[in-house]
Amino acid sequence: MTEINGYQQSDDENHIEVVDLPTLGEEAQKVIPTGGFGYISGGSENDWTEKVNQQAFTHKQIVPRVLSGVDNPSTETSLLGIDTSMPILMTPLAAHGLAHSQGEKDTAKGAAAAGTIMSSSTYSTFSIQDIAAVGNGAPQFFQLYLSKNWDINEAWLSTAVKSGVKAIILTADATVGGYREADIINNFKFPMPMANLENISKNSQNGQGTGIKEIFASAAQKITPDDIKRIADFTKLPVFVKGIQSPEDAMLAIGGGAAGVWISNHGGRQLNGGPASFDVLPAIAKAVGGRVPVIFDSGIRRGSDVFKALASGADMVAIGRPVIYGLALGGAPAVEDVFNHLNMELKTVMQLAGTKNIAEVKEALMTSFNY
Amino acid sequence: MTEINGYQQSDDENHIEVVDLPTLGEEAQKVIPTGGFGYISGGSENDWTEKVNQQAFTHKQIVPRVLSGVDNPSTETSLLGIDTSMPILMTPLAAHGLAHSQGEKDTAKGAAAAGTIMSSSTYSTFSIQDIAAVGNGAPQFFQLYLSKNWDINEAWLSTAVKSGVKAIILTADATVGGYREADIINNFKFPMPMANLENISKNSQNGQGTGIKEIFASAAQKITPDDIKRIADFTKLPVFVKGIQSPEDAMLAIGGGAAGVWISNHGGRQLNGGPASFDVLPAIAKAVGGRVPVIFDSGIRRGSDVFKALASGADMVAIGRPVIYGLALGGAPAVEDVFNHLNMELKTVMQLAGTKNIAEVKEALMTSFNY
Amino acid sequence: MTEINGYQQSDDENHIEVVDLPTLGEEAQKVIPTGGFGYISGGSENDWTEKVNQQAFTHKQIVPRVLSGVDNPSTETSLLGIDTSMPILMTPLAAHGLAHSQGEKDTAKGAAAAGTIMSSSTYSTFSIQDIAAVGNGAPQFFQLYLSKNWDINEAWLSTAVKSGVKAIILTADATVGGYREADIINNFKFPMPMANLENISKNSQNGQGTGIKEIFASAAQKITPDDIKRIADFTKLPVFVKGIQSPEDAMLAIGGGAAGVWISNHGGRQLNGGPASFDVLPAIAKAVGGRVPVIFDSGIRRGSDVFKALASGADMVAIGRPVIYGLALGGAPAVEDVFNHLNMELKTVMQLAGTKNIAEVKEALMTSFNY
Amino acid sequence: MTEINGYQQSDDENHIEVVDLPTLGEEAQKVIPTGGFGYISGGSENDWTEKVNQQAFTHKQIVPRVLSGVDNPSTETSLLGIDTSMPILMTPLAAHGLAHSQGEKDTAKGAAAAGTIMSSSTYSTFSIQDIAAVGNGAPQFFQLYLSKNWDINEAWLSTAVKSGVKAIILTADATVGGYREADIINNFKFPMPMANLENISKNSQNGQGTGIKEIFASAAQKITPDDIKRIADFTKLPVFVKGIQSPEDAMLAIGGGAAGVWISNHGGRQLNGGPASFDVLPAIAKAVGGRVPVIFDSGIRRGSDVFKALASGADMVAIGRPVIYGLALGGAPAVEDVFNHLNMELKTVMQLAGTKNIAEVKEALMTSFNY
DSSP: OEEETTEEEBOOOOOOOOSOHHHHHHHHHTTSOHHHHHHHHOOSTTSHHHHHHHHGGGGSEEOOOOSOOOOSOOOOEEETTEEESSSEEEOOOSOGGGTBTTHHHHHHHHHHHHTOOEEEOTTOSSOHHHHHHHTTTOOEEEEEOOBSOHHHHHHHHHHHHHTTOSEEEEEOSOSSOOOOHHHHHHTOOOSSOOHHIIIIIOSSOOSTTOOHHHHHHTBOSOOOHHHHHHHHHHHOSOEEEEEEOSHHHHHHHHHTTOSEEEEOOGGGTSSTTSOOHHHHHHHHHHHHTTSSOEEEOSSOOSHHHHHHHHHTTOSEEEEOHHHHHHHHHHHHHHHHHHHHHHHHHHHHHHHHTTOOSHHHHTTOOEEOOOO | OEEETTEEEBOOOOOOOOSOHHHHHHHHHTTSOHHHHHHHHOOSTTSHHHHHHHHGGGGSEEOOOOSOOOOSOOOOEEETTEEESSSEEEOOOSOGGGTBTTHHHHHHHHHHHHTOOEEEOTTOSSOHHHHHHTTTTOOEEEEEOOBSOHHHHHHHHHHHHHTTOSEEEEEOSOSSOOOOHHHHHHTOOOSSOOHHIIIIIOSSOOSTTOOHHHHHHTBOSOOOHHHHHHHHHHHOSOEEEEEEOSHHHHHHHHHTTOSEEEEOOGGGTSSTTSOOHHHHHHHHHHHHTTSSOEEEOSSOOSHHHHHHHHHTTOSEEEEOHHHHHHHHHHHHHHHHHHHHHHHHHHHHHHHHTTOOSHHHHTTOOEEOOOO | OEEETTEEEBOOOOOOOOSOHHHHHHHHHTTSOHHHHHHHHOOSTTSHHHHHHHHGGGGSEEOOOOSOOOOSOOOOEEETTEEESSSEEEOOOSOGGGTBTTHHHHHHHHHHHHTOOEEEOTTOSSOHHHHHHHTTTOOEEEEEOOBSOHHHHHHHHHHHHHTTOSEEEEEOSOSSOOOOHHHHHHTOOOSSOOHHIIIIIOSSOOSTTOOHHHHHHTBOSOOOHHHHHHHHHHHOSOEEEEEEOSHHHHHHHHHTTOSEEEEOOGGGTSSTTSOOHHHHHHHHHHHHTTSSOEEEOSSOOSHHHHHHHHHTTOSEEEEOHHHHHHHHHHHHHHHHHHHHHHHHHHHHHHHHTTOOSHHHHTTOOEEOOOO | OEEETTEEEBOOOOOOOOSOHHHHHHHHHTTSOHHHHHHHHOOSTTSHHHHHHHHGGGGSEEOOOOSSOOOSOOOOEEETTEEESSSEEEOOOSOGGGTBTTHHHHHHHHHHHHTOOEEEOTTOSSOHHHHHHHTTTOOEEEEEOOBSOHHHHHHHHHHHHHHTOSEEEEEOSOSSOOOOHHHHHHTOOOSSOOHHIIIIIOSSOOSTTOOHHHHHHTBOSOOOHHHHHHHHHHHOSOEEEEEEOSHHHHHHHHHTTOSEEEEOOGGGTSSTTSOOHHHHHHHHHHHHTTSSOEEEOSSOOSHHHHHHHHHTTOSEEEEOHHHHHHHHHHHHHHHHHHHHHHHHHHHHHHHHTTOOSHHHHTTOOEEOOOO
């Protein structure tokens, strides 16, 4: 273990046996200090939306298909011209240092080893450059929490472009922090600085010793379609708008120049009392109608969840907490294991659903019985 | 603690840290004697309606909205020309002395400090005048349990008018007491008198040593639209009819001269086996069609609940039990904290739902998935 | 306590304080021996239908009505020209001696004292004559489990007619015993004889030392509309057909000459996996269309349940187990208490629903939200 | 007990008292070693589909029917010209030796004694010939896990034909093993060889010491309608396609020459996240439209479940786990008891539903209330 300001970080580097993603959290809770674990795992208010995010996958059922002559289905796909081994990528999530001393550097290594895309957060423990450096050219996205100060935004974006990121993810659902009770109860403050705040913005606040609410307070509250255009023009990179939960906002984002729609309710950490992310997916995907790719996150824990999201209109899905739990349990090798395990589950489901590739998954038969 | 006839009343006066309203009850239960807590918290029969009142808010979901360019949304609103800091007011509730030695006087102070409206009950521990005296002109409503004796009604209403109340709330859903099992089990009798009964009616019954069932028995059982008119004519004040649960009764009340419709099922304390108050709100609001303001209560515990009620047609919401729990925990300052906490939650939700003021909340997008 | 063949019977005769009907069972379980309690309380198979019988009342909700000018509503009604104090009567149930040494004699006294109708079972502990003798002319019905031997049927019916019963209840849903697991697990055999078997049929089997399954085996399995006619012709009494759960069977019974339809699923003791009795009521009542009275039983525990059944088309409801629990706890006075308590709950609901008599209850407004 | 490679097998041969099928598992768990019990009882992933398989039977309800003049209903039926005592047969299930030293030989004896059909699995503990030998000509089906090597398939099928089996069941839903977590957690490997692998395929793998996943890996993943035709042509026997969960696949199978459709989701052991088998039954039966017989399995535990499946379009149902639990508790006599108990429950339900034979069950009235 490594200690930073009294906070214990794992520094294990080993493969793990993943039985399933839901139980990873229980294991990780033994390793991650209480405040950090509360921050990572918690939702907002009474966690209702966080819970229904997972429950909602039962609203649709995959029909087992037989006599389809499928074997060894392929999970390979591509996003914006980037080929990946699986339709699963890393969602941006702040402060991986809460789980492991190597933080996002290890997450990036693990994602690259698994053959998929890393997304790093503005509020990462390590800097954009440092994270990019470990990837050996593996694809990475940079997630932007828009600052009120455009000089800072431009500094971050310049660094991201120079570091070779393939796309910018503009998080639009966090113009204020959700009411996260676990952080209130634990009186949680980040024990370590956030490198991008420290290195680039040069202001006194680097995140250390403050809560997420205070950090969000320095971010822009007003975000409009113009911001998408400004970021795209500045970076010449595709911009995903993350946090979309309605067809209306999906179209607004596309109208503003978004190169992709990222459906997410922030893992139930922002607006509690909102619908499960999976339930709003079909209507949004239908409205988008193939104009741009659709990424889906919030609640994915099983291969069957991935399948259902793709069959409901997503082009790719993202996961977050389970990867961080893996990170705490074994660093980069374990991150790789988490992605590979979920993909193995997906591949099993694909075979049993008679679908030989991701294109067929997207056309698969589902039922909607009530349980 | 203050003791009155063997009953312990809190006399704390301090701000409290409110994590959320639902957990306030657990804290308050440690402070309020069993009989009093049972009376305040209990529903009727097996508490079914009381429970579904809260569950029903999950029947609708708020859609997080992004790219809306909102910051620092305003919760200010007005009701019958009265400006308030928030769309949340105090519901009338009997015998605040069960929770605190200063009873309604402290509740009124706290509501005023939070910038909103106090409603006091006919069956308050302190008198109309005493409660009015602490408000420094802050807006107050007086709730009337109609007596069979109109001399008494006129005495109460005259006092209310002289005391400067802004509206009369005619409670119409309590022509007989609901079957409240907690009171039966605890053999609960009010340990202290009710000042309005004592000071004004001059009859022997002042509430002390009797149960709510006996007190209701002296109230009028027959209430008709004519009573609304009689009260309005006598007081020249706007009259809300409280306890409306159907479009039919809303229209009957308006036809009878009501200046406002107060949707409530008495917090599930009267007719158990009735629908959740939130579920009947949309049809009633549609029927009312803006003719008069609509107040909603029964089950509000979260900022998201307030938002959902407003977005379903309410103009303002009222809360009761959580305020009384705050009162027990810290008197007037804690009452203020309860209102401000709930309003903070509301404000967070408003920002995340992309709504900059109450008028926009009323037009907000919601979904209706089943969970 | 009285002991009969090693089985302990209560012989208490006292009024009881009834908090509510559901908790009576818990009290009675302390008094009634295990085998007897299992027989009385159990359903069939895994008790699913028995459980949903009660749950189903939540499928409809009573709308509180205000401004209706009602006070002191009347629960008086009549059935086939018999005036009763309440729309609640005693359902036929075998072997009251399992609960109390005075068995059906006390149940009949209690029902009479409460102003309502007693129904006694073919398989009663005491004889038709003995039960009739205690009633002082209070109305009683006799329930017939059709024997394969019509000589026996005619003997029973003659006795019933001579004893002055007002109607015959032909139970049609028990042509074979339901699979009652509690009796299997407890290896339950009736500890005392059944007087009608002993006195009238003169065969060796009097029920003592046998299980309900064996007793049903001696009853007729084939029951047809002709049997209704034969019973009616023989007795010149109105015949209810009990155990109706479909509009089809209701019409078949009426076509066969039934003077009343008794909707029941035998308290979930016969066909497990069938619908809740309350859920099938509206369609049956609509099909019957007022041709004959409709009695409803299975699951009634609350005044609100009674109200909902009447508002869904029943003319009267019947209760069973809660009365037997009362019988065990205090004999005839407690039986009276159980009826009066339930009627008090009903009266409270009627007032709060703005209905001044049973005719208005039958027209009352209900909602159908899902909880 | 018999010990094989350190694994304890029951060798009891005795009748058992069956209270109901669900509780048999609890008893059997005391007798079957952990790894074996996990293999038999487990589903896949988080067992969701396995659980809803049983829950789904509550989606329909059997209407008790009276006045129908039925007594002593007959459960006799026939399938493909084979007369059986009941509409319940044995589903194919691997490795009965996990439960009892006599494995499938005892299961076959018990099924024959109960008057119904035995199905044996490719992966049976005993060989096709040995199982066939105990039946004294009682009807048996052989289930085929298609090998990649058609020489092996033909060897198995030749043996089956020579052994006199009446039909081939082609399992089409297991082209890869479901993700069975119980086996992962228990690190389960089969302790004894599978005779058909050992005797016929002559390859080194006989199942012993390997998991089900590895065994499935040697089976064919690609299965197409052509395989049905090839099997039928080779054996001249009727071929059921097992694992159908959609009308589309049912028609595909019939188009390919299937003589019967076997609706099953493999007891929730393959594609977790799929619908309950009972929920897909009606649409499939409707599509099949009587062209070929429909067998239904997955979740049957009660006589009422059998009734509901038949009334929803199945011609016969199959059960698996409960029989294996009986096998562990008493060998062949107990297997017979399990079938007879379930049939007794069915017969009770048939009488109470007013249906005198299986043809009438198939036309029976059901309701679809939500609970």
